[in-house]
Amino acid sequence: MRILIVGGGVSGLGLANRLAQHGIIATVIEKTGGYGGVGFTLKLWPFGTNQLQRMGFQDDLERVMAPFIKHKAMTSSGNQLVSMTGDPFSTYGSTVTLKRKDLMEILLGGAKRRGVEVKFNTTVERIEESEDEVTVTLSDGSTDTYDLIVGADGIHSQVRKIVFGSMPLNFNGCVGYAWWLDPSELPTVDGTQEYYGSGKLFGIYTSKDAM
Numbered sequence: 347m348r349i350l351i352v353g354g355g356v357s358g359l360g361l362a363n364r365l366a367q368h369g370i371i372a373t374v375i376e377k378t379g380g381y382g383g384v385g386f387t388l389k390l391w392p393f394g395t396n397q398l399q400r401m402g403f404q405d406d407l408e409r410v411m412a413p414f415i416k417h418k419a420m421t422s423s424g425n426q427l428v429s430m431t432g433d434p435f436s437t438y439g440s441t442v443t444l445k446r447k448d449l450m451e452i453l454l455g456g457a458k459r460r461g462v463e464v465k466f467n468t469t470v471e472r473i474e475e476s477e478d479e480v481t482v483t484l485s486d487g488s489t490d491t492y493d494l495i496v497g498a499d500g501i502h503s504q505v506r507k508i509v510f511g512s513m514p515l516n517f518n519g520c521v522g523y524a525w526w527l528d529p530s531e532l533p534t535v536d537g538t539q540e541y542y543g544s545g546k547l548f549g550i551y552t553s554k555d556a557m
Contacts, residue, residue: 350375350482350492352470353499356446359453359464361496363401366460373492374462375484377469377499381454385446386524387551389538392439399439403452410448412554414441416537427542443538443553469499473508527557 347370351358354376362372378384390398390411398407414435419428433441457464465486472483473495483489497505506513529535532550535557540549550557 347494348492349373349494349496350480350490351496351498352505353377353497353503354454354464354466355498355500356449356453358496358498359450359457360397360401361498362457362462362464363453363460364397366457366462367401371461371463372496374457374464375468375470376464376466377485377504379467381447381450383447385450386526387443387553387557388446388449389441389443389551390449391441392435395440395442396438398452401456403456406452406455407442407444410452410554411442411444412552414443414537415552417539418537419540419542422541422543422546422548424541443551445553445556470495470504470508473505529555529557532557 349365349370349372351362351372351374354374358374358376362374365372395407398404414433415431417428417430418426420426435441454464465484467485469485470482471485474481479491479493480495481489481491482495495505497503497509499505501515529552535550535552538549538551540547
């Protein structure tokens with residue numbers, strides 16, 4: 347089976363790795379030129395860590411992750427709402443935090459070792475569907491046929507636009523800001539802390555060597 351995955355993010359590369367484990371080597375295209383330091387801290391719940399383990403990435407994950415230690419949720423005035431110590435979901439697997447760039451490096455490295463071709467600076471220009479295959483024209487001018495095309499290219503999906511037409515996005519008024527700190531700048535923080543106000547949230551999320 348020939349499969350094209352459009353979008354080389356977490357979903358796209360995760361799917362490519364799982365398919366390769368079952369003997370299906372997909373092609374992945376990604377519109378950016380690389381991942382660099384894009385993104386910030388991610389919290390992976392047991393479903394996510396279990397999937398990485400099934401892909402064979404347990405050792406890679408342990409190298410870059412920070413385990414779930416503590417979680418506190420408070421009001422904006424500092425009144426405690428929730429306090430948890432240890433991993434309350436350990437029955438189902440591990441809960442960890444890690445940098446998005448580290449997760450991308452794990453998934454990309456695994457995909458390449460399994461023979462997956464990942465094309466950067468490439469996206470879809472045209473999709474033509476017949477009875478039993480899809481002909482795809484890419485932004486580099488190449489054309490090829492596939493049994494299946496997967497749109498994993500995010501909120502501004504080119505695949506969705508081509509197949510279903512333009513779909514307007516409505517701004518809901520939510521804005522988020524994120525920045526990195528060296529853990530030494532907040533030495534008393536040893537886990538996740540969240541402060542909830544009216545329509546606002548301020549959170550501190552720790553990874554292995556940054557927050």
